[in-house]
Amino acid sequence: MSINISPYMKFERPEWAMLRDSVPMTLTQDELASLQGINENLSLDEVIDIYLPLSRLINYYISANISRQLVLSKFLGKSQKTPYIIGIAGSVAVGKSTTARVMQALLTRWPEHRKVALVTTDGFLYPNKVLQERGIMNKKGFPQSYDTKKLLQFVSDIKSGKPKVLAPVYSHLEYDIIPDESIVIDNPDIVILEGLNVLQGTVNYSQQENRVFVSDYVDFSIYVDADIDLLHHWYVNRFLKFRAGAFSDPTSYFHNYSKLSEDEAMKVANTIWKEINERNLMENVLPTRERANLILSKGEEHRVNCVYLRK
Ligand SMILES: Nc1ncnc2c1ncn2[C@@H]1O[C@H](COP(=O)(O)OP(=O)(O)OP(=O)(O)O)[C@@H](O)[C@H]1O
Numbered sequence: 688m689s690i691n692i693s694p695y696m697k698f699e700r701p702e703w704a705m706l707r708d709s710v711p712m713t714l715t716q717d718e719l720a721s722l723q724g725i726n727e728n729l730s731l732d733e734v735i736d737i738y739l740p741l742s743r744l745i746n747y748y749i750s751a752n753i754s755r756q757l758v759l760s761k762f763l764g765k766s767q768k769t770p771y772i773i774g775i776a777g778s779v780a781v782g783k784s785t786t787a788r789v790m791q792a793l794l795t796r797w798p799e800h801r802k803v804a805l806v807t808t809d810g811f812l813y814p815n816k817v818l819q820e821r822g823i824m825n826k827k828g829f830p831q832s833y834d835t836k837k838l839l840q841f842v843s844d845i846k847s848g849k850p851k852v853l854a855p856v857y858s859h860l861e862y863d864i865i866p867d868e869s870i871v872i873d874n875p876d877i878v879i880l881e882g883l884n885v886l887q888g889t890v891n892y893s894q895q896e897n898r899v900f901v902s903d904y905v906d907f908s909i910y911v912d913a914d915i916d917l918l919h920h921w922y923v924n925r926f927l928k929f930r931a932g933a934f935s936d937p938t939s940y941f942h943n944y945s946k947l948s949e950d951e952a953m954k955v956a957n958t959i960w961k962e963i964n965e966r967n968l969m970e971n972v973l974p975t976r977e978r979a980n981l982i983l984s985k986g987e988e989h990r991v992n993c994v995y996l997r998k
């Protein structure tokens with residue numbers, strides 16, 4: 688007899704898709720079409736079968752959280768409102784930012800019309816200048832390439848209900864932090880925090896310091912998962928897309944690659960994947976998967992085949 692000790696309930700795609708049924712779909716065809724503006728390759732079946740049930744589930748959790756805050760407000764005798772933080776983790780190129788933007792659109796459009804802010808932890812990478820000084824330019828995305836203290840301060844400020852919190856900005860095209868630019872997180876109901884490292888702990892913590900995790904501040908976490916060969920393929924495709932898009936833009940980091948032939952560019956992308964992103968995945972990202980409340984397991988064409996939900 689085998690003992691099932693997994694903390695997750697497993698749903699095959701059709702089973703999961705049925706879970707949106709008890710609530711009528713609140714999106715019109717037009718709204719669904721506008722969601723495709725997020726990503727031209729996003730299929731509407733994916734939104735309906737996977738992301739609608741997910742937003743329904745999260746909506747329930749948020750309502751329960753609001754009730755819990757009311758209890759605390761009664762107990763303390765003062766109003767207690769803090770944003771609900773949803774974390775989205777997973778490999779480079781798995782589709783975290785696409786998932787985050789779809790969830791933002793769906794949670795905003797839900798009848799409660801909650802205000803949903805989106806933040807990527809890319810903004811908390813050290814600028815290239817610092818990475819170069821430290822000799823870790825080829826470790827971008829690894830735990831040591833992030834200003835984790837700044838990120839922890841950021842999530843802590845959000846969670847303490849501070850009305851306006853600033854998030855720094857990273858540009859994929861410039862391949863660097865944009866100096867003096869930030870986005871203002873202004874009193875949201877929900878914050879979606881997306882990045883490789885949202886389920887990771889602090890680095891270089893000393894014994895005197897308490898061990899704090901970004902995920903301590905996250906109310907619901909999602910890990911987007913896919914086989915390594917698919918991730919590799921998606922990474923190379925996106926690299927080639929960036930390269931094509933950056934052709935005419937001499938300020939873009941990818942402009943350098945535009946001089947290479949397609950074959951040579953593919954070789955560069957393969958090397959960056961193997962040497963940096965795949966290593967980071969195996970050493971630092973994948974080991975955090977089982978900390979997530981929910982795992983979206985993707986196959987070919989970014990199609991979610993199966994969903995795991997923590998019991
Ligand atoms: N649901 C989807 N359907 C089709 N294509 C998708 C989907 N999600 C992501 N993609 C494609 O996969 C690639 C990676 O997606 P995305 O940029 O969202 O990944 P990411 O995990 O945020 O990456 P990074 O960690 O580098 O920021 C992109 O080319 C994107 O167009």
Ligand SMILES: CC(C)(CO)[C@@H](O)C(=O)NCCC(=O)O
Nearest residue numbers: 779809827828829883959963964
């Ligand atoms: C910015 C990160 C770390 C995460 O989004 C990633 O997209 C990245 O740039 N990794 C470094 C190696 C590379 O892909 O160029």
